[in-house]
Amino acid sequence: MLTDACNHAPHDTSPPSGNAMTHDFDHDPPHRNRGDDASRQVDLFDKSPPPWELVAAEETAIARVVFSQSPHGPYDYAIPDAIRSHIQPGSRVRVPLGRRRGGTMGWCIHVDMAGKSRHKLREISELLDEEPLCDPALVRLVLWIAHYYQAPAGQVFDTLIPSSVRSSAGTKQKTYFRADPKDLTEEIVAGLSPKQQAVARMLLAANAPMTAAQISIQVGCTEDPIRRLHKKGLLSSERRREQNSGMTTRWQINDGEAEKTHHLTDSQSDALKQINQAVESEKTKVMLLHGVTGSGKTEVYIRAIEHLVKFGRGAIVLVPEISLTPQTRGRFERRFDSVAVLHSQMTPAERHFQWQRIRSGEVQVVIGPRSAVFAPLPKLGLIIIDEEHDGSFKQDTQPRYHARKVAIARANSLGIPVLLGSATPSLESWHATRTGHAERLSLPDRVRDRAMPDVQLVDMRIKDDRTVGAISRPLHQAVQETIHENGQCILLLNRRGFATTIQCPSCGHVVACPDCDMPLTHHRDGGKAMCHYCDFCIATPPWCPACRFDGIRYGGLGTQKLEVEVKARFPNANVARMDSDTMRRPGSHQKVLSAFRSGKIDILLGTQMIAKGLDFPNVLLVGVINADSALHFPDFRAAERTFQLVTQVAGRTGRGDRGGRVIVQTYSPEHPAIQAASRHDYIGFAEDELVNRKKYNYPPWGSVARIIIRGTEEETTERIAEELVGRIEATRDLLKHEIRILGPAPPPIARLRGKFRFHALLQCPESGPLGETIRRACQDFRIPEKDDVQYVVDIDPMDML
Ligand SMILES: Nc1ncnc2c1ncn2[C@@H]1O[C@H](COP(=O)(O)OP(=O)(O)OP(=O)(O)O)[C@@H](O)[C@H]1O
Numbered sequence: 001m002l003t004d005a006c007n008h009a010p011h012d013t014s015p016p017s018g019n020a021m022t023h024d025f026d027h028d029p030p031h032r033n034r035g036d037d038a039s040r041q042v043d044l045f046d047k048s049p050p051p052w053e054l055v056a057a058e059e060t061a062i063a064r065v066v067f068s069q070s071p072h073g074p075y076d077y078a079i080p081d082a083i084r085s086h087i088q089p090g091s092r093v094r095v096p097l098g099r100r101r102g103g104t105m106g107w108c109i110h111v112d113m114a115g116k117s118r119h120k121l122r123e124i125s126e127l128l129d130e131e132p133l134c135d136p137a138l139v140r141l142v143l144w145i146a147h148y149y150q151a152p153a154g155q156v157f158d159t160l161i162p163s164s165v166r167s168s169a170g171t172k173q174k175t176y177f178r179a180d181p182k183d184l185t186e187e188i189v190a191g192l193s194p195k196q197q198a199v200a201r202m203l204l205a206a207n208a209p210m211t212a213a214q215i216s217i218q219v220g221c222t223e224d225p226i227r228r229l230h231k232k233g234l235l236s237s238e239r240r241r242e243q244n245s246g247m248t249t250r251w252q253i254n255d256g257e258a259e260k261t262h263h264l265t266d267s268q269s270d271a272l273k274q275i276n277q278a279v280e281s282e283k284t285k286v287m288l289l290h291g292v293t294g295s296g297k298t299e300v301y302i303r304a305i306e307h308l309v310k311f312g313r314g315a316i317v318l319v320p321e322i323s324l325t326p327q328t329r330g331r332f333e334r335r336f337d338s339v340a341v342l343h344s345q346m347t348p349a350e351r352h353f354q355w356q357r358i359r360s361g362e363v364q365v366v367i368g369p370r371s372a373v374f375a376p377l378p379k380l381g382l383i384i385i386d387e388e389h390d391g392s393f394k395q396d397t398q399p400r401y402h403a404r405k406v407a408i409a410r411a412n413s414l415g416i417p418v419l420l421g422s423a424t425p426s427l428e429s430w431h432a433t434r435t436g437h438a439e440r441l442s443l444p445d446r447v448r449d450r451a452m453p454d455v456q457l458v459d460m461r462i463k464d465d466r467t468v469g470a471i472s473r474p475l476h477q478a479v480q481e482t483i484h485e486n487g488q489c490i491l492l493l494n495r496r497g498f499a500t501t502i503q504c505p506s507c508g509h510v511v512a513c514p515d516c517d518m519p520l521t522h523h524r525d526g527g528k529a530m531c532h533y534c535d536f537c538i539a540t541p542p543w544c545p546a547c548r549f550d551g552i553r554y555g556g557l558g559t560q561k562l563e564v565e566v567k568a569r570f571p572n573a574n575v576a577r578m579d580s581d582t583m584r585r586p587g588s589h590q591k592v593l594s595a596f597r598s599g600k601i602d603i604l605l606g607t608q609m610i611a612k613g614l615d616f617p618n619v620l621l622v623g624v625i626n627a628d629s630a631l632h633f634p635d636f637r638a639a640e641r642t643f644q645l646v647t648q649v650a651g652r653t654g655r656g657d658r659g660g661r662v663i664v665q666t667y668s669p670e671h672p673a674i675q676a677a678s679r680h681d682y683i684g685f686a687e688d689e690l691v692n693r694k695k696y697n698y699p700p701w702g703s704v705a706r707i708i709i710r711g712t713e714e715e716t717t718e719r720i721a722e723e724l725v726g727r728i729e730a731t732r733d734l735l736k737h738e739i740r741i742l743g744p745a746p747p748p749i750a751r752l753r754g755k756f757r758f759h760a761l762l763q764c765p766e767s768g769p770l771g772e773t774i775r776r777a778c779q780d781f782r783i784p785e786k787d788d789v790q791y792v793v794d795i796d797p798m799d800m801l
């Protein structure tokens with residue numbers, strides 16, 4: 001349920017002293033009595049106001065405003081008469097705040113036309129948008145996110161409404177002139193100068209407003225006579241904001257794929273029927289489409305959307321990162337007239353243009369990454385999350401929201417269904433189907449009766465199978481055979497760079513990032529040693545920086561090194577590498593993937609970005625170089641991530657008539673995650689893993705929150721971490737909530753970007769009491785500015801490092 005979280009409005013509008021915290025708690029804990037708006041007004045203030053500020057409690061129109069910068073509010077302001085009929089929740093306003101000159105931009109979250117204030121309120125100086133950028137439902141969503149994720153509502157607004165929209169990127173204000181025959185009678189016109197007459201006659205005949213530039217071209221005059229007529233009051237004018245020209249709404253589709261509609265399989269039809277029913281019922285329902293790789297989930301999404309478009313509704317489709325899957329994009333663009341694709345490489349003008357298109361109601365389908373969950377479709381009918389298990393749906397900066405959770409909250413407030421889809425659903429979603437919070441729809445088989453590919457595990461501990469390089473004998477042989485048969489290979493290695501450690505064999509020194517306490521990765525292009533956690537980069541030292549021994553060694557395997565090995569082993573094959581180093585430029589994925597589709601590339605190797613969603617029938621072999629890379633991370637999701645990655649990449653083969661096979665190199669072939677992946681056994685894996693999680697009450701059985709405290713000085717940071725966690729413990733004891741607190745302790749990455757870090761993990765069977773405890777404990781927790789320590793609260797964290 002969505003709740004209005006902001007009912008606490010301290011009146012002091014000057015910034016609090018010091019303290020640049022990244023986290024801030026403006027919101028009342030939910031335990032506080034929450035009545036209707038009128039009663040809420042009464043308990044707004046904690047302290048009695050000083051008598052000289054008291055005014056008779058007469059009725060005034062009051063707007064409650066929040067800010068994205070500290071202090072975040074909410075604060076109350078009086079609404080001047082001039083804007084009374086326009087201001088709404090979701091409007092942006094300029095208001096006086098503290099001693100800042102020129103006013104501060106804020107977001108109105110609540111309007112009370114008959115409010116009562118015991119204080120003299122300052123007035124709103126300006127209403128910034130004629131129409132609010134957020135409708136009431138989105139304002140409720142903002143408040144829910146702010147409350148649940150414990151983030152300032154102003155920051156959530158800024159996340160919801162892209163900055164390009166706030167600044168109207170790519171638009172211009174234009175003035176249009178219009179002539180009214182009542183003002184410009186024949187008599188009056190006759191008395192004008194010849195140029196002015198020409199302008200007046202042209203405009204009268206045109207019957208539509210025109211810009212000065214248009215008029216002067218038509219008439220063949222300067223803009224002077226137009227201005228004069230306007231000054232005399234003979235022309236009326238209006239200002240409009242217009243999009244600059246040159247925007248395209250469709251993408252060049254030339255990926256060589258033909259337009260296909262399929263005869264649905266029985267399980268596709270069954271799933272579709274359920275989805276259509278849910279859409280028609282106009283009720284909220286969460287559905288999980290669990291379909292094995294290659295089972296045709298995308299076709300089900302498209303059919304479901306085709307159905308709801310008939311009722312004039314639109315859909316949002318969230319995907320991990322659309323530039324990685326140009327194929328998916330093409331499929332949607334071929335099947336719908338009006339698609340808006342949002343992606344990270346758009347210019348601000350494009351982003352704004354698409355946002356306006358979506359809001360105008362002309363767009364049927366919005367496809368995009370997590371932020372597309374906020375797309376302002378006026379008649380939203382369905383939200384789909386494809387590859388719903390993907391980690392990119394969680395934002396790792398404030399507000400640290402998860403798009404799945406937000407999608408469900410938004411769907412709840414609108415009474416529409418949510419469709420989650422994956423071959424390897426998150427345990428959260430799987431568990432929801434077991435507890436009745438979501439309905440399970442299954443596509444247990446691949447389309448066209450295609451078999452799942454055979455998976456062979458290669459035990460890298462066995463010497464006979466190993467070689468001097470990264471590729472085992474069985475994998476080498478399989479690649480050779482595949483190329484011989486004119487098939488294509490995909491090789492997955494989840495580490496970029498050339499060598500993952502640079503170490504001196506003489507003194508043992510490891511070249512590390514001075515700011516992050518992590519080893520640097522050697523990149524061969526340009527001979528750079530780079531930190532993958534911050535931007536630190538140096539020329540790779542030719543000798544040991546500690547003992548000057550010249551014979552420094554590169555250890556560990558990255559994709560660049562793998563590429564060198566593959567090219568040496570298979571000199572006649574065309575090899576392409578896909579990782580974030582080679583894929584910097586816009587359009588580079590598209591380029592490599594079309595070359596792969598057309599058969600110009602024999603071996604595609606890369607990081608997990610090649611594991612997602614690709615559908616190429618000629619891929620006969622998938623090799624996983626090191627399946628264990630994520631297995632031993634100190635994270636309760638390590639097994640789940642490994643299972644997902646191996647299953648997903650394995651699913652890229654056997655998608656044509658020639659079948660396919662998978663070779664997985666591993667040092668832990670007996671590990672349940674790897675075993676289950678080799679059998680394509682999601683359900684077996686999920687059920688076992690649920691039992692493991694239950695032992696420690698990890699999600700999905702309970703809720704987890706993580707508090708990260710960071711600062712420039714280690715001791716101070718630790719002291720404040722202890723203090724904060726101590727407060728949380730005290731609050732827990734006071735509220736008698738069942739919360740387990742681990743830490744504070746240094747996380748695996750104990751130093752990041754020059755800051756020392758501590759973290760604490762909080763576990764509770766339910767999210768409500770957990771959130772409440774943190775909110776209360778942190779409410780007036782202030783850190784002196786001189787300590788230079790900040791903390792963040794991460795609700796439902798995905799990242800434990
Ligand atoms: N009913 C059908 N009959 C034949 N082919 C189909 C049918 N439905 C979908 N396909 C085709 O099957 C292929 C796989 O579909 P799709 O990519 O949607 O699978 P998926 O379930 O999303 O797989 P993954 O999870 O691996 O991405 C596509 O080429 C699609 O065009």
Ligand SMILES: [Zn+2]
Pocket residue numbers: 513514515516517531532533534535536753
């Ligand atoms: Zn670093």
